[in-house]
Amino acid sequence: MKAIGRWTGGALLLLLATFVLYECWIFAHVLWWTRNDPDMTRFMSTQLSVLRESEPNARLKHQWVPYAKISRHLKQAVVAAEDDRFLEHEGFDWEGIQRAIEKNQKRGAAVAGGSTISQQLAKNLFLSPSRSYVRKAQEAIVTLMIETTWSKRRILEVYLNVVEWGRGVFGAEAAARHYFGQPAASLGPAQAARLAVMLPNPRRYERQFGPRLAAHAERIQARMHRSQVP
Numbered sequence: 001m002k003a004i005g006r007w008t009g010g011a012l013l014l015l016l017a018t019f020v021l022y023e024c025w026i027f028a029h030v031l032w033w034t035r036n037d038p039d040m041t042r043f044m045s046t047q048l049s050v051l052r053e054s055e056p057n058a059r060l061k062h063q064w065v066p067y068a069k070i071s072r073h074l075k076q077a078v079v080a081a082e083d084d085r086f087l088e089h090e091g092f093d094w095e096g097i098q099r100a101i102e103k104n105q106k107r108g109a110a111v112a113g114g115s116t117i118s119q120q121l122a123k124n125l126f127l128s129p130s131r132s133y134v135r136k137a138q139e140a141i142v143t144l145m146i147e148t149t150w151s152k153r154r155i156l157e158v159y160l161n162v163v164e165w166g167r168g169v170f171g172a173e174a175a176a177r178h179y180f181g182q183p184a185a186s187l188g189p190a191q192a193a194r195l196a197v198m199l200p201n202p203r204r205y206e207r208q209f210g211p212r213l214a215a216h217a218e219r220i221q222a223r224m225h226r227s228q229v230p
Helices: 002-032 040-052 070-083 094-107 117-126 131-150 152-162 170-181 191-199 202-207 211-226
Strands: 164-166
Touching: 002 040, 002 117, 002 131, 040 117, 070 117, 070 191, 070 211, 117 152, 117 202, 152 170, 164 191, 164 202, 170 191, 170 202, 191 202, 191 211
Parallel strands: none
Antiparallel strands: none
């Protein structure tokens, strides 16, 4: 029994040490990206692997641009559509989460998530698209790391440069050129709203942008001028 107890204790210590080292590895990346731009995220890597299953030479469409070269319209549209209290919260919008829970209960299905831009960025940078309580807990830890060490401007800058906007399309610059043939800096209000409403399911909406989504884009465009951005 003593041998089993020692083995169990050793295994738990090893597991704890592995967890701590993994969190330190993530935090080191978060600190590095405070001033250095990530060139590849976990989501990008995952999608590139999927693309190369059918196209061995496939490459992602992605071009980093600084915050100042992204249209203010796009910044406001994304905040309006994804996280209207972005400048007010510290990573978690508890009011938004409560509204999402109530909406899901009313519909009887998971139709709203309540994740903030910071949470979505944490997931995109380090985590898999799969859903589980373990992944959600890790997302919360990374979100706290990001909110503690990055400014809101940096969070939005990185998010807009790495978020997925279609099959193999990542970041505002690639999205603007892919859909409108122009740089992200020159996007107008209608174009920005259209891109913003695609974010929950970009690969689907790239193929099918129907009347309901178009109406949603019009609603976002009508109120995005009130959205506060860094």
